[in-house]
Amino acid sequence: MTFPYQEFAREKMPALLADLKDLIAIDSVRNMDLATPEYPVGPGPIKALAKFLNIADRDGFQTENIDNYAGIVTFGQGDQELGVAVHVDVVPPDEGWSQDPFTPWVKDGRIFGRGASDNKGPALAAYYALLALKEAGFQPKKKISLIIGTDEETDWVGMKYYLQKRPAPDWVFSTDSSFPIVTGQATNMIPAAATAVVSGENLAKIAAAFPDFLAKNGLTREVAEAVSDNGTGLKISLEGVSAHASVPWEGKNGACVLASFLRAFPFTGRAKNFLDFAGDLELEDYYGEKIRIANADPEMGKSINCPAVFRYQNGEAEAYIKSNIRYSRGTSPEKMCQQLNDKFGAFCQTTFQPYQDFEKPHFVASDDPFVKTLLSVYEKQTGQAGETIISAGANYGRFFKNGVGYGPAFPGSLDTAHAIDESVSLAELEKSLAIYAEAIYELSK
Ligand code: ZN
């Protein structure tokens, strides 16, 4: 049996768009200043969660709110469970939008607004895939759970709470990633791809200087584009060279290199501190000499420093760099934290995080039947060859043993997540909806 998935998607788009506008209109930035026992991450994300569950109630689904941490929309039943992970919180909108970020607008086949692409639009694409299958009379042989998180952008407390209360589904795909399929995530790698979205003055100068900088550093990939309608935001990306964290000199850390480019411009305050740390101190500091944690042991050799995860967002309480440090005998995590705090404590705090389960590299084998099914649906609907991707970016998929990222970004699509004037293509949402419907069907028939 087969369903007309593209037709499903076309029919559902008007309703999806209406619901998406309502969801975008809810400012769902996490706000811990307003957190209460009732609203663990502040009221915004919880309002968006309630709205999402309302939509599903309206359409006759069984829903559940797990103590305002997460929500579930359930379809079908069976001994096995397929999870689809989405989130309704958004990152702060920043200055420079051409219109109000929480009053969505449609232009040139795209809908604009904070959360349009990350992750409210794709979340609804997955939801409407379920609805279309339900209305077509499909009865899945598995329990399908659409799991809605409220704090994906920060600490993932929603999903952690969910897993305390519920067994993990047998398979999970997240709609907060890329097609064809992302099967792995690694924090023990040098990040190659790096992106910065810059607003304020000097944008023209920055854009003009970028190509030269790339050429001088032997970097080929160049992306520089204005991302806002009124030209007040600039997004620049570069591609370094990935390598394992134990041999950082074999790669080129994209984040450090990008920061080294930006720090030549007059940034101030926290932005300047962050760029100086990432782009000067951490740049090629393979043995932790510049950051003052160097140590050498006669047998084990030098400690090795690899800054792996970078995040800076205007207006966010925390900016951070997570480093993977392989230390040799003669030092300790406590000692290194002390050294860093002694030297840089005026503007940053260093803490030690053990290499726990959450941080371990995550992989699902590419010949796993779950992965093969998702890839074949993608290939069938797009006519493109499917291949598995390992990414340094995190998505909910990596939270689960058999978890992967599956869309919504297509190869070559414009990625505006976290950017000023965030938007998503309506045609791509429609394509995703059709792919999700067929994938869910194939995995639960
Ligand atoms: Zn996201």
Ligand code: ZN
């Ligand atoms: Zn995000």
